[in-house]
Amino acid sequence: MPRISLYPFSRILSVLWMSLALHTLANAYDGLVEKQIFTMPTYTTESGRTLKEVKVGYETYGKLNAAKDNAILITHFFSGSSHAAGKYKVEERAPGYWDTIIGSGKAFDTDKYFVISSDTLVNLNVKDPNTTTTGPASIDPDTGKPYGMSFPVVNVRDFVNIQKALLDKFDIKKLAAVAGPSGGGAQALQWAVTYPDMVSRTIAVIPFGIELHPYAVAEILLWSMPIMLDPKWNNGDYYGKEEPIVGLTHALRVTTFSAVSPAWAEQKFSRRWAVGNPLEAFSNDYAVDAGLIAAGQSRAKVVDANHFLYTVKAYQQFSIDADLVKLKSPVLLIPAASDLLFPPERSQRAAQKIRATGNYAEVFILEGDGGHLDGLTRIVQATKVIDAFLKRPVTAKK
Amino acid sequence: MPRISLYPFSRILSVLWMSLALHTLANAYDGLVEKQIFTMPTYTTESGRTLKEVKVGYETYGKLNAAKDNAILITHFFSGSSHAAGKYKVEERAPGYWDTIIGSGKAFDTDKYFVISSDTLVNLNVKDPNTTTTGPASIDPDTGKPYGMSFPVVNVRDFVNIQKALLDKFDIKKLAAVAGPSGGGAQALQWAVTYPDMVSRTIAVIPFGIELHPYAVAEILLWSMPIMLDPKWNNGDYYGKEEPIVGLTHALRVTTFSAVSPAWAEQKFSRRWAVGNPLEAFSNDYAVDAGLIAAGQSRAKVVDANHFLYTVKAYQQFSIDADLVKLKSPVLLIPAASDLLFPPERSQRAAQKIRATGNYAEVFILEGDGGHLDGLTRIVQATKVIDAFLKRPVTAKK
Numbered sequence: 001m002p003r004i005s006l007y008p009f010s011r012i013l014s015v016l017w018m019s020l021a022l023h024t025l026a027n028a029y030d031g032l033v034e035k036q037i038f039t040m041p042t043y044t045t046e047s048g049r050t051l052k053e054v055k056v057g058y059e060t061y062g063k064l065n066a067a068k069d070n071a072i073l074i075t076h077f078f079s080g081s082s083h084a085a086g087k088y089k090v091e092e093r094a095p096g097y098w099d100t101i102i103g104s105g106k107a108f109d110t111d112k113y114f115v116i117s118s119d120t121l122v123n124l125n126v127k128d129p130n131t132t133t134t135g136p137a138s139i140d141p142d143t144g145k146p147y148g149m150s151f152p153v154v155n156v157r158d159f160v161n162i163q164k165a166l167l168d169k170f171d172i173k174k175l176a177a178v179a180g181p182s183g184g185g186a187q188a189l190q191w192a193v194t195y196p197d198m199v200s201r202t203i204a205v206i207p208f209g210i211e212l213h214p215y216a217v218a219e220i221l222l223w224s225m226p227i228m229l230d231p232k233w234n235n236g237d238y239y240g241k242e243e244p245i246v247g248l249t250h251a252l253r254v255t256t257f258s259a260v261s262p263a264w265a266e267q268k269f270s271r272r273w274a275v276g277n278p279l280e281a282f283s284n285d286y287a288v289d290a291g292l293i294a295a296g297q298s299r300a301k302v303v304d305a306n307h308f309l310y311t312v313k314a315y316q317q318f319s320i321d322a323d324l325v326k327l328k329s330p331v332l333l334i335p336a337a338s339d340l341l342f343p344p345e346r347s348q349r350a351a352q353k354i355r356a357t358g359n360y361a362e363v364f365i366l367e368g369d370g371g372h373l374d375g376l377t378r379i380v381q382a383t384k385v386i387d388a389f390l391k392r393p394v395t396a397k398k
Numbered sequence: 399m400p401r402i403s404l405y406p407f408s409r410i411l412s413v414l415w416m417s418l419a420l421h422t423l424a425n426a427y428d429g430l431v432e433k434q435i436f437t438m439p440t441y442t443t444e445s446g447r448t449l450k451e452v453k454v455g456y457e458t459y460g461k462l463n464a465a466k467d468n469a470i471l472i473t474h475f476f477s478g479s480s481h482a483a484g485k486y487k488v489e490e491r492a493p494g495y496w497d498t499i500i501g502s503g504k505a506f507d508t509d510k511y512f513v514i515s516s517d518t519l520v521n522l523n524v525k526d527p528n529t530t531t532t533g534p535a536s537i538d539p540d541t542g543k544p545y546g547m548s549f550p551v552v553n554v555r556d557f558v559n560i561q562k563a564l565l566d567k568f569d570i571k572k573l574a575a576v577a578g579p580s581g582g583g584a585q586a587l588q589w590a591v592t593y594p595d596m597v598s599r600t601i602a603v604i605p606f607g608i609e610l611h612p613y614a615v616a617e618i619l620l621w622s623m624p625i626m627l628d629p630k631w632n633n634g635d636y637y638g639k640e641e642p643i644v645g646l647t648h649a650l651r652v653t654t655f656s657a658v659s660p661a662w663a664e665q666k667f668s669r670r671w672a673v674g675n676p677l678e679a680f681s682n683d684y685a686v687d688a689g690l691i692a693a694g695q696s697r698a699k700v701v702d703a704n705h706f707l708y709t710v711k712a713y714q715q716f717s718i719d720a721d722l723v724k725l726k727s728p729v730l731l732i733p734a735a736s737d738l739l740f741p742p743e744r745s746q747r748a749a750q751k752i753r754a755t756g757n758y759a760e761v762f763i764l765e766g767d768g769g770h771l772d773g774l775t776r777i778v779q780a781t782k783v784i785d786a787f788l789k790r791p792v793t794a795k796k
C-alpha cells in the first residue's frame with residue numbers, strides 16, 4: 001500500500017509533548033493521584049439514544065467540605081484527559097496538564113477547594129490505561145462488540161450531562177467554579193447555560209468563544225480528514241483488524257500544527273532539513289515537517305481514530321449563542337495572545353455578548369508566542385486573576 | 399474502497415473561484431489574449447538534471463518597444479497560471495486573475511508597458527488546455543512515458559531560469575519590473591537576486607517574505623498530505639490508471655482553507671448545516687466544510703496530483719536570505735491585512751532586511767477581511783502605489 005513514509009526518529013523526540021511536560025517538573029501537586037471510574041447504568045444522549053453502562057474516568061485533588069460547596073470542576077481539552085494535576089507515581093516524568101495552577105497554594109488551591117476533573121465521552125486516549133471513556137471503541141453491552149460508527153453522534157451537552165451525573169454522586173449542588181482550556185472551555189461555558197443554578201463562576205481558557213466559529217468548524221474537520229482517507233479506517237469498522245494508524249498519525253500532525261505557532265516552528269526547527277537536501281530527493285523533508293509527523297506518531301499510540309472523529313463532531317456543534325440568556329454567573333475568559341486557532345478577539349466578542357445579558361465578563365490575555373498551547377504551558381500567568389475571580393462575590397445577575 | 403463522500407453540490411457552487419471571477423467582469427483587459435508556447439531544447443535544473451524539450455506557456459499584453467526596455471514580467475501564484483489578464487474569448491465568464499491592474503490605464507498600463515506572464519515548471523493546471531508546463535505528467539522524450547516521480551525536484555530558481563530564457567528570446571535585457579502574488583512574489587524576489595542586472599524593480603504581493611517561514615513550510619506540506627494518503631497516488635505512478643482524485647480534492651480543500659479567512663467563512667456560510675443536523679448523523683457536515691470540499695472538487699478537474707506535490711516542494715525551498723546581498727534594485731511589498739498564511743509582519747521583516755542591504759523597500763498593506771486571497775481580489779487598492787513605484791528612479795543602491 002503506498003504510504004507516506006513515517007520517520008524513524010530516535011533523534012527528534014516528540015518535542016511538543018516533551019515541552020508540555022518538562023516545565024512543570026519541579027512543581028507538582030503534592031499528593032499522588034488515583035484515577036477513579038464513574039459508571040452510569042444508562043444515559044440518554046442529546047440525540048435520543050439510550051446507552052448502557054456509560055463509564056468515564058475522573059480524578060480529584062483536595063477535599064470536599066461538609067457543606068459540599070467548595071468543588072471546582074475541571075474540564076479537559078480536545079486531546080486531553082482528566083489528568084489535570086499531580087502524578088500517579090512519584091517517579092513519573094510529568095504531572096497533569098494544569099499542575100501549575102492546581103495544588104496547595106496555587107490558583108485552584110487544593111487546601112481550600114475540592115477539584116474534580118473528568119474524562120469526556122468519546123475521549124481520544126482510549127489506549128491510555130489512565131483514561132476511561134465510552135465511545136465507538138467501547139463494547140456495546142447489547143452486542144458484545146465495539147459500537148464503531150453505530151455509536152450516536154454526541155456533543156458538548158452530552159459531555160456536560162455526564163459530568164452533572166458524576167457531581168450528583170458526590171451530592172454537589174453548586175460548583176464554586178467550572179474551568180477548562182480549549183474544548184474544556186467550551187464545556188465550562190456549556191455548563192454555565194445548561195445548569196446555571198449549579199455554576200457560581202466559569203473560567204474558559206483559550207476558549208472558542210460562545211460558539212465554534214465557522215472558520216474553526218472547517219479547520220477542525222481538516223484534522224479528521226486524514227483518518228477518513230486511510231483505507232484502513234474502513235468507514236469506522238476496524239476493530240479487531242489493522243487500525244488506520246497512518247491516517248491517525250497525520251490527523252494528530254495537523255491537530256498539533258493548529259495548536260503551535262510560527263515562533264514554535266522557528267525556535268524548535270528553523271528551516272533545517274530533516275535529513276538530506278530537499279532539492280536532491282522528493283522524500284527529503286524539512287525538520288519541522290518531520291517533527292510534526294513524529295509528534296503525530298507519538299500521540300497516535302494511545303488514540304482511537306473513531307474517538308478522534310467523534311470528538312471533532314462534538315466540538316463542531318458547540319454554540320451557546322441561543323442559550324446565553326440562561327447564564328446567571330460571572331465568566332472569566334483567558335485567551336492566549338499568539339493563539340491562531342482561537343484568537344483573543346473571539347474572547348473579546350464573547351465577553352461583549354455575555355455583558356449584554358447583564359452578567360459580568362472579564363478577559364485576561366496570556367502573553368507568549370507559543371500559540372494555542374500557551375493555554376497549558378503559560379497558564380500560571382493567570383494565577384492572580386483566577387484567584388481574584390474566585391473571590392469575586394457571585395450575584396444572580398451583575 | 400472507503401472514502402470521504404464527495405458532496406453532490408449543484409447548490410453550492412465553487413463559491414471561492416466564483417468570487418474571484420465575478421469582481422472583474424466589467425473591467426477586462428481590452429484585447430483578446432492568446433496563449434503562446436515557449437520551448438527550450440534542453441534545460442539543466444538546479445539539481446543538475448538535463449531535461450529535453452522543456453515547454454511553458456506564456457501570454458503578453460501591450461507591445462514591446464524598440465528599446466526593449468518596457469517589459470514587465472508577471473509571475474503567477476501557487477495554483478495559478480500565466481493567465482493574468484484579459485480573456486481568450488469575448489464570451490468568457492472572467493478575465494485573468496490580475497485584470498484589475500493589467501490593461502490600458504491600469505497600474506500595469508499596457509499602453510506603456512509590455513507585460514509578459516509565464517507558466518511555471520510543474521504548474522498544477524496540466525489539464526487546463528490554456529496552461530502549458532513541464533513536469534511529472536509530461537512525456538519524457540527519452541522513454542516516451544510520463545516522467546512521474548523520476549522528474550527531478552525543482553525550485554523557484556528553476557522557475558526563474560526558464561523565464562530568463564523566455565525573455566532572452568525577446569532580447570529583453572532589462573525588466574522595468576517583475577511582479578507577482580504569493581508564490582509569484584517569491585519568484586519576483588528570486589529574480590531580483592538571481593538576475594540583479596536584469597531587474598529594475600520588484601513588486602511582491604502577499605509575499606512569503608525573503609524566505610518561506612518554517613511554520614509555512616509545515617503548512618504547505620499539509621496541503622500535499624491528502625494526495626500522499628490516497629492509495630491511488632501509488633507513489634506517483636498513476637498515469638494511465640485511476641488518478642488520486644479524492645486525495646487531490648482534499649489537497650485543494652486544505653489549500654483553499656489556507657487562502658481564505660474567518661470573515662470568508664462567516665459571510666459565505668456562517669454555522670449553517672450542509673444538509674441535515676450534524677447531531678443526527680455522522681455524515682451531516684456543516685456548509686463551510688461542504689463548500690471547501692466543493693471548491694476542491696471543482697479545482698481538481700484540471701490539476702495533476704504530482705505537479706501539486708512538486709510545486710509544494712519548490713516553494714518549501716524558497717529562501718533568498720543568503721543571496722540578499724546581490725540585490726540592487728528597489729522592492730515594493732504588498733501584503734494583505736487579513737492574510738493568515740503570510741501575515742503582513744513577514745513583509746515588514748523582509749523590508750527591514752532589504753533596507754539593511756542599502757536598497758529601498760516599501761510596504762503597502764491591502765485592507766480587507768478576505769485573507770490571503772485579497773492579494774488577488776483587492777489588489778486594485780494598490781494601483782497608485784504601484785504606479786508611483788514604477789515611476790521611482792532606479793539607483794544601483796539607494
